[in-house]
Amino acid sequence: MANNIDYIQSPFNLSRKDKFTLVLNVPNALKRINSRFANNDDSINLDTLQFAVYGSVVPSIKVPSANVRYAGQTLAQTSYSREPYDPLTINFNIDNRFSNYWVIYTWLNMLNNDKTGLYDSDGLISPPVAPDTQYKANISIFALDEYNKRVMEFKYINAFPTNLGGIEYSYRDATELESSFTFEYSQLIVTPLAWAQDL
Numbered sequence: 001m002a003n004n005i006d007y008i009q010s011p012f013n014l015s016r017k018d019k020f021t022l023v024l025n026v027p028n029a030l031k032r033i034n035s036r037f038a039n040n041d042d043s044i045n046l047d048t049l050q051f052a053v054y055g056s057v058v059p060s061i062k063v064p065s066a067n068v069r070y071a072g073q074t075l076a077q078t079s080y081s082r083e084p085y086d087p088l089t090i091n092f093n094i095d096n097r098f099s100n101y102w103v104i105y106t107w108l109n110m111l112n113n114d115k116t117g118l119y120d121s122d123g124l125i126s127p128p129v130a131p132d133t134q135y136k137a138n139i140s141i142f143a144l145d146e147y148n149k150r151v152m153e154f155k156y157i158n159a160f161p162t163n164l165g166g167i168e169y170s171y172r173d174a175t176e177l178e179s180s181f182t183f184e185y186s187q188l189i190v191t192p193l194a195w196a197q198d199l
Helices: 034-040 099-111 131-135
Strands: 020-025 048-054 065-070 073-078 088-093 137-144 150-164 178-184 187-192
Touching (some): 048 099, 099 131, 131 150
Antiparallel strands (some): 020 048, 020 137, 065 073, 088 178, 137 150, 150 178, 150 187
C-alpha cells in the first residue's frame, strides 16, 4: 500500500443498522399543553424528544426518467421532478414512563380528539398563524458512527403522525416494550455532519 495516501478512516469501518437515533421537535401547538404531559413530569422536554429507533428509517428517493421521442427513436432523460415520498414507519423502544408514546398519542389526539372526534378541540391552534404550521414539525434521524458521533442527518420537513402502533404485553417475555408510529412529510433533506469538512 502506498504511504503517501491519507485515509480518513479504515475502509473496513462500515455503518451499522443499530446506530440511528431520532430527534423530534415538538409542534408549537403541543408545547401549549406542557402541563398535561405525564402528570406534570418536569423530566419531559417538550422542545425536543429523542427516540431509540430501528427498522426502516430512510425511504427510497426517486427522480424518475421520462421517455422523449426524437428522430424515430425513444430517448431517456430525467423528468426533473421528485416523486412523492412514501409514508415512513418508525419502530421505537418505549421509555419506562411511556413519555415518548404519550407525546405521539397526544399529537394524534390533537388531529382527531378521542372524545369529541374533532380537530383541535382544545383550541391549541392560535390564529392568525396558519394551522398546518402549528401541528407539523421537523423530525431528524441521525446516523451514528462506532463512537456514537452523529455523521449524517436525515431531516423530514413538516412531518406529522398518521398512525401509532400497538403495544404487546407478555408476562413470559422480559424484553423492552416496543411500538411504532407512521408519519407523512413534505421534504427529505440529507446532510453529512461529522465528515463534511473532509469532502
